[in-house]
Amino acid sequence: MTDNMAAIARATVGDLAEIIPVTATRGFPYIASRAEAQIAGGIVLEMIAEHASTVDAVVIAAFGDPSLKGARDLFDLPIVGMAEAAVMTAALLGESFAVVTFSPLMTRWYDECVQATGLGNRFKGVLTPDITPARLTDVQTDLGADIITMATTAATRHHADVIILGGAPLAGLAPKIASQVPAIVIDPIAAAVLQAMTLVRMTAHAATPLRVNKPAAKTSIGLAAPLAMAIHHGGAAS
Amino acid sequence: MTDNMAAIARATVGDLAEIIPVTATRGFPYIASRAEAQIAGGIVLEMIAEHASTVDAVVIAAFGDPSLKGARDLFDLPIVGMAEAAVMTAALLGESFAVVTFSPLMTRWYDECVQATGLGNRFKGVLTPDITPARLTDVQTDLGADIITMATTAATRHHADVIILGGAPLAGLAPKIASQVPAIVIDPIAAAVLQAMTLVRMTAHAATPLRVNKPAAKTSIGLAAPLAMAIHHGGAAS
Amino acid sequence: MTDNMAAIARATVGDLAEIIPVTATRGFPYIASRAEAQIAGGIVLEMIAEHASTVDAVVIAAFGDPSLKGARDLFDLPIVGMAEAAVMTAALLGESFAVVTFSPLMTRWYDECVQATGLGNRFKGVLTPDITPARLTDVQTDLGADIITMATTAATRHHADVIILGGAPLAGLAPKIASQVPAIVIDPIAAAVLQAMTLVRMTAHAATPLRVNKPAAKTSIGLAAPLAMAIHHGGAAS
Amino acid sequence: MTDNMAAIARATVGDLAEIIPVTATRGFPYIASRAEAQIAGGIVLEMIAEHASTVDAVVIAAFGDPSLKGARDLFDLPIVGMAEAAVMTAALLGESFAVVTFSPLMTRWYDECVQATGLGNRFKGVLTPDITPARLTDVQTDLGADIITMATTAATRHHADVIILGGAPLAGLAPKIASQVPAIVIDPIAAAVLQAMTLVRMTAHAATPLRVNKPAAKTSIGLAAPLAMAIHHGGAAS
Amino acid sequence: MTDNMAAIARATVGDLAEIIPVTATRGFPYIASRAEAQIAGGIVLEMIAEHASTVDAVVIAAFGDPSLKGARDLFDLPIVGMAEAAVMTAALLGESFAVVTFSPLMTRWYDECVQATGLGNRFKGVLTPDITPARLTDVQTDLGADIITMATTAATRHHADVIILGGAPLAGLAPKIASQVPAIVIDPIAAAVLQAMTLVRMTAHAATPLRVNKPAAKTSIGLAAPLAMAIHHGGAAS
Amino acid sequence: MTDNMAAIARATVGDLAEIIPVTATRGFPYIASRAEAQIAGGIVLEMIAEHASTVDAVVIAAFGDPSLKGARDLFDLPIVGMAEAAVMTAALLGESFAVVTFSPLMTRWYDECVQATGLGNRFKGVLTPDITPARLTDVQTDLGADIITMATTAATRHHADVIILGGAPLAGLAPKIASQVPAIVIDPIAAAVLQAMTLVRMTAHAATPLRVNKPAAKTSIGLAAPLAMAIHHGGAAS
Structure with a gap:
C-alpha cells in the first residue's frame, strides 16, 4: 500500500519534489475508526518527530488524517492530511x-x-x-x-x-x-502532495516557530526520544 | 494529582462505588493541547484495555477527555470523560x-x-x-x-x-x-464519577457488545497485548 | 400512567431517594404539541410552586419537558426534564x-x-x-x-x-x-430520576438563589398563590 | 400600556383594519423571562380561543411572543408575534x-x-x-x-x-x-399589525383548517371552555 | 411574463399602490443559476438606478432575487426580492x-x-x-x-x-x-408587493441615506450613467 | 495594480506557468461591497468568456471573488477566487x-x-x-x-x-x-496562482463538461457575444 501511494505521489510531483515514504512499524494496515486513529495518531507523531528535521513537509497518508491537528501544534513545517487536502481542493473546484x-x-x-x-x-x-x-x-x-x-x-x-x-x-x-x-x-494522495508543495511555498519566509499558539514546553516520561524532544521544544527530553 | 482526584471521587461516591485509581506510567502530568491529547489518548486506551474486564465503568480523569470517543468504540462499558460529563451535567442545571x-x-x-x-x-x-x-x-x-x-x-x-x-x-x-x-x-471529577454510576445503571440490561457500530476486528502489530486483543475483538492478537 | 412512572422511578432509585408522585388536576393525559406544552407548562409551574419547599429536586415527567426552562428560572432546586435528561445521558453513552x-x-x-x-x-x-x-x-x-x-x-x-x-x-x-x-x-424516566439525584449532589453547597440570572421580582394578578409568591421572589403575592 | 399600543396600531392601519384590543385579566404587566412567557402563554391561548371566531388575525402584543407557536398549531387564522414580525420585517429591510x-x-x-x-x-x-x-x-x-x-x-x-x-x-x-x-x-407593534394585514391577504383562499400538521383532537380537564373546545377541534369539551 | 406578474401585483394591491412594470432589455427570460443571477443582477442595478427616484419601493420580480443585497447597499428605498419576501412571509405563517x-x-x-x-x-x-x-x-x-x-x-x-x-x-x-x-x-409575487407596501410604511420617517453601512462613493468607468451616479453617491459620474 | 499583481504571480509560479494579466475595461479599481461585486461579476464573466478557450485556469484577482460561483457553473476550467484560495490554503496550514x-x-x-x-x-x-x-x-x-x-x-x-x-x-x-x-x-495572490496550478493538475483527466450540474443552455439578448455563447453552451448566441 505504501509503495502504491508513493508511486502515485511521485507521478504527481514529477521532478519538483522528492517523495520519502515512511511506513509505521506498528499499528494497522489502514484506519477506519476513532479508536484506530487515536492509536495511529500517536505513532504518526513519533514518525514525524523522527523525520521533521530532514523534510520540507509531511503528508499523513491515511484518509482519516490521524494526528493532523496535533502534529501542526508540535512541528514547524506544513503537515498535510489526505482527507483535509482532498476536501479543501474539492471546495476550490x-x-x-x-x-x-x-x-x-x-x-x-x-x-x-x-x-x-x-x-x-x-x-x-x-x-x-x-x-x-x-x-x-x-x-x-x-x-x-x-x-x-x-x-x-x-x-x-x-x-x-x-x-x-x-x-x-x-x-x-x-x-x-x-x-x-x-x-x-x-x-486524495495526489491532492495531498500538490497541496504540500504549495504549503512549502506559502511558508518559505515564515518565522520559526510557525505559530505562537503552541503547547507550553513539557517534560514527559517514556515517549520515543525525538517526540519527547519535540514536546520539550527542542530541549533535552527527560 | 491522582491521589487528590481519587480522594474527591471517593468523597463523592461514598460507599456506593469503589474507586480504583490508575496512573499512566508514561506521558505527561496534565494535557493542554491536541498533540498531548493524541499521545495520551493512545496510552489511555492501553490502560483501559488492561482494566476493562475488572471494572464497571471508566472515568478518563483529564479535562480534555483524551480518547473518549475512541474508547467508546472499542470497549463495552461506560466510558466517562471529565469535560463531557461536566458539560452535560451543567446543561441539566x-x-x-x-x-x-x-x-x-x-x-x-x-x-x-x-x-x-x-x-x-x-x-x-x-x-x-x-x-x-x-x-x-x-x-x-x-x-x-x-x-x-x-x-x-x-x-x-x-x-x-x-x-x-x-x-x-x-x-x-x-x-x-x-x-x-x-x-x-x-x-468535573465529581460530575464524572456520578455520571459513571448513572451510566452503569442505564446499561445494566444492555446486550454485549453495547453497540453494533464498532470498528471491524483487526489484526495489529506492536501494540500492548490487551489493547491489541480489544482491537481484535477478543480474539488472539498477532 | 402516573402510577407506572412512579413505580419505575422507585425501582430505579431504590432506597437512595423518596419518589413523591404528583398528578396535574387539569390539562391532558399526555403532551404532543407546543400548544399542549404551553398550557401544561403553566400548570407544571403551579405544581412545582406548591411542592418546591418540600422536595430536593423535581422531575417533569412528560417527554416534552413542558416549562423546563421557565421552572429553572423561578425555582432554586434542580429541575429535570425527561427528554433533556434522556438526551444528555444518551450523549454520555x-x-x-x-x-x-x-x-x-x-x-x-x-x-x-x-x-x-x-x-x-x-x-x-x-x-x-x-x-x-x-x-x-x-x-x-x-x-x-x-x-x-x-x-x-x-x-x-x-x-x-x-x-x-x-x-x-x-x-x-x-x-x-x-x-x-x-x-x-x-x-427516560429512569434517566431523569438518576440525573435528579446527581444534580442534588452537584448543588449541595450552592448559594441560594442558585443563580443571579433570574427574572426580577414581579407582582402578578390572578395566579395560584404559591406560583405568584415564587414570581414575587418569596414576598407576599398580590 | 394596552391603550398606547392600540393607538399606535390604529395609527398604523388607518381605516384598512379595525383594531380590537384585549387585555389579560390575570398575569403580569410585561414579560421578561421564559417563566413569565410560559404562564402568559397559557393565558394568551385562552384569550385567543375566546376571540378567534370574531377576528381575522391575532397580534400577540408582547415582545417575547408568548405562545406564538402553540397558537399557530391550534387556531386557523394568522397569529402574529411582535418580536417575530419585527425580526422578519427587519430582515426584509x-x-x-x-x-x-x-x-x-x-x-x-x-x-x-x-x-x-x-x-x-x-x-x-x-x-x-x-x-x-x-x-x-x-x-x-x-x-x-x-x-x-x-x-x-x-x-x-x-x-x-x-x-x-x-x-x-x-x-x-x-x-x-x-x-x-x-x-x-x-x-414592533407597527410591524406586527402591518404583517397581520398581509397575512390575512395571503390566507384569503386557504383551506380550513389552515394546516394538516395540527395536534390530534384531545379531551382535557379544567381548561377554560373555549380553549378546551379548540383543543378538542371544535367538538364539545369535557 | 411581465404582464402576468403585473396583473397579479395589481390585483393584490388594488388601489393602495401603483404598479410600474419594468422589463430588462437584455439578459434572459428567467433565472436558474448563479451565473445567470450574476449577469441579471448587474442589469437589475442599472434598471433600479434609472427608476429609483420615481418609485417608493422596488420589487425584483425573479425568484432568485438577483442583486437584492447589492441593491440595498446602493439605493435608499425598500428593495424586495420575491424569494426572500415569500420566505419571510411563510415564516410568519x-x-x-x-x-x-x-x-x-x-x-x-x-x-x-x-x-x-x-x-x-x-x-x-x-x-x-x-x-x-x-x-x-x-x-x-x-x-x-x-x-x-x-x-x-x-x-x-x-x-x-x-x-x-x-x-x-x-x-x-x-x-x-x-x-x-x-x-x-x-x-411570491403577491407576498412581494404586500411586503413592499409594508416596508414603505416602516421607512416613512427614516433618515436619508437609509443606512450608514454603504460602500464609499466611487468613481467608475463605463457603467450606465444612472448606476454610475448611484455608485458615486449622487455626484457626477466619471 | 494589475501590474503589481501580475509580478507577484509570476514570481510565485516561476517558469511553471505563464501568467496572462487581463484588466477590466469598465467598472472599479477595487471591490468593497456586494453592489460592486455584483456589477464587477458580470464584467468578470464577460472577460472569462473571452479568454476561456486559451488559458488553463482563471484567477479572479479581487479579494471578494466576484462571480466565482457563477463562473464555475458556466466554464469548463478551474476558476480560482483570491479570497477562497487564501481561506482554503490557510485552513491547510x-x-x-x-x-x-x-x-x-x-x-x-x-x-x-x-x-x-x-x-x-x-x-x-x-x-x-x-x-x-x-x-x-x-x-x-x-x-x-x-x-x-x-x-x-x-x-x-x-x-x-x-x-x-x-x-x-x-x-x-x-x-x-x-x-x-x-x-x-x-x-492571497500567491495562494491563488499556486492553487490554480494544482487545480489544473487535478482536472487533467476530467470529462468535458467538468460537471453535469450546469444551467440549461439558454438564449439571451444583448450580452457580449462570447458570454452569450457560453450561456448557450457553445451554440450560436442570439
Missing part, C-alpha cells in the same frame, strides 16, 4: 462534493473526517456499495464500474460537483475513470 | 455554562473540548487570569479569590447559569467556593 | 442517538424537543410505526417486536449508538428489550 | 439587525426571542443602557437621547442595518427618532 | 415551509436562494416533478394536479406548514389551488 | 485564521467573503486600523508596522494560526513581514 469509497464500513468514519474539516456544509455524503468486497487488493478491478455509477449518482442526484475517491484501496483510480464521470474526480 | 480555569494557556484547548461535545451553542466561554500562576500546587490558595471573581463575572456579565471549574489544579475547589458564587459551580 | 416511539403523530414534537436541548447535531431522528396504535395501554405488548426492529434499524442504518424510548406508553420497556437491541436503550 | 431596549434585564430574554425566530445568523445583539430606569412610564423622555446613541452604535460599530426598538415602554418611539439614526428604526 | 416548483432543473438554484435568506433551518426542501415540462406557458394547466399533490406531500410527509409556489410559470396559481392543499400556499 | 487589511471600510465585505466559503467556523475575524489611510499606494510603507502589530494581535489574542493579508494594496507584503509575525502570513 466546485460548490459541493461527495466521497465515494469501497465499503459501507467506512461511511461513519469518513463522514466524521469530513465534518472535522469544518466544511460539512458543502458535503453531500459518503456513497458506498452495499457490502464490503471480499478482497481489498482487487477493489479497483472488481468495483470499477460500481465506482463510476456511484460517482455519477453523487453528481446527478446529490448535486455533488466534485467526487473524492476515499481510501487507500482506491488510490490511483481517479485519473483512470475521470473521463467517465460527469463531475470532477479527486485522488 | 441551567441554560448556559462557562469554564473558569487557572491559566490563559488552557483557553484554546478547553474551548475545543467543549465544542467537541456538541453543546457549544450553550457555552459562554473560558475565563482565566491574565497570567499563568508560577506554582500549580498552590493554585487553590493563591487564586481562590480570583476564581470567585471570574465565576461571578461569568454569571453576571456572560449570563452563565453554571460554572465549570476546569483543570486538575482546581479539583475539589468547587464545594469550597460554591456558596460565594451567584451561579452553580461544578467540580 | 455514545456519539449519536435516536428516539423510537409509538406513533407517527409524535415525530414532529419529539424532534422539536430534542432540538431544544442543543444537541440536535448528534441526533439521528425519530422512528415510529406507520400508524398510531388503536389502544395506548397495550402498546408495549402489541408493538414490542416493532420497537425492537425500529431500534435495530436506528442502530444499523442510522448509526445511532443509543436509542431513547420516547413517550409514557413505552415507560419501563427499555430494560425488557435491551438485550435484543444492538445499541444501548434508554428509559 | 437590511442584511443585519439589532435590538435596542430600555433595560439590561431584558437582554437575555430578547436574545432568546430573536434566536427562536431562526434568524440569529443575521442578528447583531441587544443594546441597553447600563442600568434599568427607575420609572418605565417616562422611558421615552428620559432615555430618548440614549436610545439614539445606542441605535447609532449598533449601526456604526456592530454593522446593523436595521434597529428594532424592543419592549412596550418604547412603543411609538421609532418614528419620532428615526430621522436621527443612521439606520432604519422599527416599531 | 408557520413553523416550516417548502418550495414547490415546475422543473427539477430549478432545485439547486431555489435551494440556494432559500439558504441565502438565513432561514434554511425552517426549510423543508424543494419539490418538483421528475421531468421538466415541454412548454412553460401551459404549466399551470398541465401540472395543476401534480402541484397540488406535491404541495400535499410537502405538508403531510415533510411537515411543511406553508408551501411557496416558486417560479414565474406558477405565478397566480396559488389562490386557485389553495383550498385543495392542507397547508397555506403562497404566491 | 492551521486550525484558525484571520484577515488583516488596510481599512475599516473593508471589514463587512471581507467578513462576508470568508463566510461565503463555508469556513466561517474557523475564522477569527477581520482586523484593520481605525481609519482608512489617505493614500492607498503607500499603504505598505505607511502601515507596515501596524500590519505586523495587528497580525501579532490576531495570533496572540484571537488565536489565529494563519493571517491572510487582504486587499490589493497589501499584495506582495506577506513575504516581507512574515518573519516578524508569530503566525503564518498568506499573500
Whole structure:
C-alpha cells in the first residue's frame, strides 16, 4: 500500500519534489475508526518527530488524517492530511462534493473526517456499495464500474460537483475513470502532495516557530526520544 | 494529582462505588493541547484495555477527555470523560455554562473540548487570569479569590447559569467556593464519577457488545497485548 | 400512567431517594404539541410552586419537558426534564442517538424537543410505526417486536449508538428489550430520576438563589398563590 | 400600556383594519423571562380561543411572543408575534439587525426571542443602557437621547442595518427618532399589525383548517371552555 | 411574463399602490443559476438606478432575487426580492415551509436562494416533478394536479406548514389551488408587493441615506450613467 | 495594480506557468461591497468568456471573488477566487485564521467573503486600523508596522494560526513581514496562482463538461457575444 501511494505521489510531483515514504512499524494496515486513529495518531507523531528535521513537509497518508491537528501544534513545517487536502481542493473546484469509497464500513468514519474539516456544509455524503468486497487488493478491478455509477449518482442526484475517491484501496483510480464521470474526480494522495508543495511555498519566509499558539514546553516520561524532544521544544527530553 | 482526584471521587461516591485509581506510567502530568491529547489518548486506551474486564465503568480523569470517543468504540462499558460529563451535567442545571480555569494557556484547548461535545451553542466561554500562576500546587490558595471573581463575572456579565471549574489544579475547589458564587459551580471529577454510576445503571440490561457500530476486528502489530486483543475483538492478537 | 412512572422511578432509585408522585388536576393525559406544552407548562409551574419547599429536586415527567426552562428560572432546586435528561445521558453513552416511539403523530414534537436541548447535531431522528396504535395501554405488548426492529434499524442504518424510548406508553420497556437491541436503550424516566439525584449532589453547597440570572421580582394578578409568591421572589403575592 | 399600543396600531392601519384590543385579566404587566412567557402563554391561548371566531388575525402584543407557536398549531387564522414580525420585517429591510431596549434585564430574554425566530445568523445583539430606569412610564423622555446613541452604535460599530426598538415602554418611539439614526428604526407593534394585514391577504383562499400538521383532537380537564373546545377541534369539551 | 406578474401585483394591491412594470432589455427570460443571477443582477442595478427616484419601493420580480443585497447597499428605498419576501412571509405563517416548483432543473438554484435568506433551518426542501415540462406557458394547466399533490406531500410527509409556489410559470396559481392543499400556499409575487407596501410604511420617517453601512462613493468607468451616479453617491459620474 | 499583481504571480509560479494579466475595461479599481461585486461579476464573466478557450485556469484577482460561483457553473476550467484560495490554503496550514487589511471600510465585505466559503467556523475575524489611510499606494510603507502589530494581535489574542493579508494594496507584503509575525502570513495572490496550478493538475483527466450540474443552455439578448455563447453552451448566441 505504501509503495502504491508513493508511486502515485511521485507521478504527481514529477521532478519538483522528492517523495520519502515512511511506513509505521506498528499499528494497522489502514484506519477506519476513532479508536484506530487515536492509536495511529500517536505513532504518526513519533514518525514525524523522527523525520521533521530532514523534510520540507509531511503528508499523513491515511484518509482519516490521524494526528493532523496535533502534529501542526508540535512541528514547524506544513503537515498535510489526505482527507483535509482532498476536501479543501474539492471546495476550490466546485460548490459541493461527495466521497465515494469501497465499503459501507467506512461511511461513519469518513463522514466524521469530513465534518472535522469544518466544511460539512458543502458535503453531500459518503456513497458506498452495499457490502464490503471480499478482497481489498482487487477493489479497483472488481468495483470499477460500481465506482463510476456511484460517482455519477453523487453528481446527478446529490448535486455533488466534485467526487473524492476515499481510501487507500482506491488510490490511483481517479485519473483512470475521470473521463467517465460527469463531475470532477479527486485522488486524495495526489491532492495531498500538490497541496504540500504549495504549503512549502506559502511558508518559505515564515518565522520559526510557525505559530505562537503552541503547547507550553513539557517534560514527559517514556515517549520515543525525538517526540519527547519535540514536546520539550527542542530541549533535552527527560 | 491522582491521589487528590481519587480522594474527591471517593468523597463523592461514598460507599456506593469503589474507586480504583490508575496512573499512566508514561506521558505527561496534565494535557493542554491536541498533540498531548493524541499521545495520551493512545496510552489511555492501553490502560483501559488492561482494566476493562475488572471494572464497571471508566472515568478518563483529564479535562480534555483524551480518547473518549475512541474508547467508546472499542470497549463495552461506560466510558466517562471529565469535560463531557461536566458539560452535560451543567446543561441539566441551567441554560448556559462557562469554564473558569487557572491559566490563559488552557483557553484554546478547553474551548475545543467543549465544542467537541456538541453543546457549544450553550457555552459562554473560558475565563482565566491574565497570567499563568508560577506554582500549580498552590493554585487553590493563591487564586481562590480570583476564581470567585471570574465565576461571578461569568454569571453576571456572560449570563452563565453554571460554572465549570476546569483543570486538575482546581479539583475539589468547587464545594469550597460554591456558596460565594451567584451561579452553580461544578467540580468535573465529581460530575464524572456520578455520571459513571448513572451510566452503569442505564446499561445494566444492555446486550454485549453495547453497540453494533464498532470498528471491524483487526489484526495489529506492536501494540500492548490487551489493547491489541480489544482491537481484535477478543480474539488472539498477532 | 402516573402510577407506572412512579413505580419505575422507585425501582430505579431504590432506597437512595423518596419518589413523591404528583398528578396535574387539569390539562391532558399526555403532551404532543407546543400548544399542549404551553398550557401544561403553566400548570407544571403551579405544581412545582406548591411542592418546591418540600422536595430536593423535581422531575417533569412528560417527554416534552413542558416549562423546563421557565421552572429553572423561578425555582432554586434542580429541575429535570425527561427528554433533556434522556438526551444528555444518551450523549454520555455514545456519539449519536435516536428516539423510537409509538406513533407517527409524535415525530414532529419529539424532534422539536430534542432540538431544544442543543444537541440536535448528534441526533439521528425519530422512528415510529406507520400508524398510531388503536389502544395506548397495550402498546408495549402489541408493538414490542416493532420497537425492537425500529431500534435495530436506528442502530444499523442510522448509526445511532443509543436509542431513547420516547413517550409514557413505552415507560419501563427499555430494560425488557435491551438485550435484543444492538445499541444501548434508554428509559427516560429512569434517566431523569438518576440525573435528579446527581444534580442534588452537584448543588449541595450552592448559594441560594442558585443563580443571579433570574427574572426580577414581579407582582402578578390572578395566579395560584404559591406560583405568584415564587414570581414575587418569596414576598407576599398580590 | 394596552391603550398606547392600540393607538399606535390604529395609527398604523388607518381605516384598512379595525383594531380590537384585549387585555389579560390575570398575569403580569410585561414579560421578561421564559417563566413569565410560559404562564402568559397559557393565558394568551385562552384569550385567543375566546376571540378567534370574531377576528381575522391575532397580534400577540408582547415582545417575547408568548405562545406564538402553540397558537399557530391550534387556531386557523394568522397569529402574529411582535418580536417575530419585527425580526422578519427587519430582515426584509437590511442584511443585519439589532435590538435596542430600555433595560439590561431584558437582554437575555430578547436574545432568546430573536434566536427562536431562526434568524440569529443575521442578528447583531441587544443594546441597553447600563442600568434599568427607575420609572418605565417616562422611558421615552428620559432615555430618548440614549436610545439614539445606542441605535447609532449598533449601526456604526456592530454593522446593523436595521434597529428594532424592543419592549412596550418604547412603543411609538421609532418614528419620532428615526430621522436621527443612521439606520432604519422599527416599531414592533407597527410591524406586527402591518404583517397581520398581509397575512390575512395571503390566507384569503386557504383551506380550513389552515394546516394538516395540527395536534390530534384531545379531551382535557379544567381548561377554560373555549380553549378546551379548540383543543378538542371544535367538538364539545369535557 | 411581465404582464402576468403585473396583473397579479395589481390585483393584490388594488388601489393602495401603483404598479410600474419594468422589463430588462437584455439578459434572459428567467433565472436558474448563479451565473445567470450574476449577469441579471448587474442589469437589475442599472434598471433600479434609472427608476429609483420615481418609485417608493422596488420589487425584483425573479425568484432568485438577483442583486437584492447589492441593491440595498446602493439605493435608499425598500428593495424586495420575491424569494426572500415569500420566505419571510411563510415564516410568519408557520413553523416550516417548502418550495414547490415546475422543473427539477430549478432545485439547486431555489435551494440556494432559500439558504441565502438565513432561514434554511425552517426549510423543508424543494419539490418538483421528475421531468421538466415541454412548454412553460401551459404549466399551470398541465401540472395543476401534480402541484397540488406535491404541495400535499410537502405538508403531510415533510411537515411543511406553508408551501411557496416558486417560479414565474406558477405565478397566480396559488389562490386557485389553495383550498385543495392542507397547508397555506403562497404566491411570491403577491407576498412581494404586500411586503413592499409594508416596508414603505416602516421607512416613512427614516433618515436619508437609509443606512450608514454603504460602500464609499466611487468613481467608475463605463457603467450606465444612472448606476454610475448611484455608485458615486449622487455626484457626477466619471 | 494589475501590474503589481501580475509580478507577484509570476514570481510565485516561476517558469511553471505563464501568467496572462487581463484588466477590466469598465467598472472599479477595487471591490468593497456586494453592489460592486455584483456589477464587477458580470464584467468578470464577460472577460472569462473571452479568454476561456486559451488559458488553463482563471484567477479572479479581487479579494471578494466576484462571480466565482457563477463562473464555475458556466466554464469548463478551474476558476480560482483570491479570497477562497487564501481561506482554503490557510485552513491547510492551521486550525484558525484571520484577515488583516488596510481599512475599516473593508471589514463587512471581507467578513462576508470568508463566510461565503463555508469556513466561517474557523475564522477569527477581520482586523484593520481605525481609519482608512489617505493614500492607498503607500499603504505598505505607511502601515507596515501596524500590519505586523495587528497580525501579532490576531495570533496572540484571537488565536489565529494563519493571517491572510487582504486587499490589493497589501499584495506582495506577506513575504516581507512574515518573519516578524508569530503566525503564518498568506499573500492571497500567491495562494491563488499556486492553487490554480494544482487545480489544473487535478482536472487533467476530467470529462468535458467538468460537471453535469450546469444551467440549461439558454438564449439571451444583448450580452457580449462570447458570454452569450457560453450561456448557450457553445451554440450560436442570439
